[in-house]
Amino acid sequence: MGKQVVVTRLPDCDICADGTKAEYDAKTRGGPWGNLCTPCWVKHSYRVLGTGMGQRLVLADAGSKS
Numbered sequence: 001m002g003k004q005v006v007v008t009r010l011p012d013c014d015i016c017a018d019g020t021k022a023e024y025d026a027k028t029r030g031g032p033w034g035n036l037c038t039p040c041w042v043k044h045s046y047r048v049l050g051t052g053m054g055q056r057l058v059l060a061d062a063g064s065k066s
Contacts, residue, residue: 003049004056011057013037015044026054 010021014034022035026045035057036045049055 002051002055004058006058006060008060010059011035013040015040023057024049024054025057027052 005025010023012018013020013022013036016037020037023038024036024041024045025033026036026041026049027033028036028044029046030044033054034044041047041054046053
C-alpha cells in the first residue's frame with residue numbers, strides 16, 4: 001500500500017540536478033527525502049517502496065478523465 005502516486009508532471013531529479021525526470025519520491029540513505037530518477041534511486045535509496053520509505057511517481061494519462 002502507498003507504493004505509487006499519480007502526478008500531473010514528473011519533477012526533476014534532486015540528485016542529478018540536470019533536468020533528468022524523477023520517477024521516485026523516496027527516503028535516501030543519507031537521510032533526507034528527494035525526487036530521484038531510477039539510477040539515483042538504485043544508488044542512493046533503500047530501494048524499498050511503501051509507507052515511510054518512498055513511492056513511485058506515475059504520470060497521469062493526459063487523456064483520462066477522473
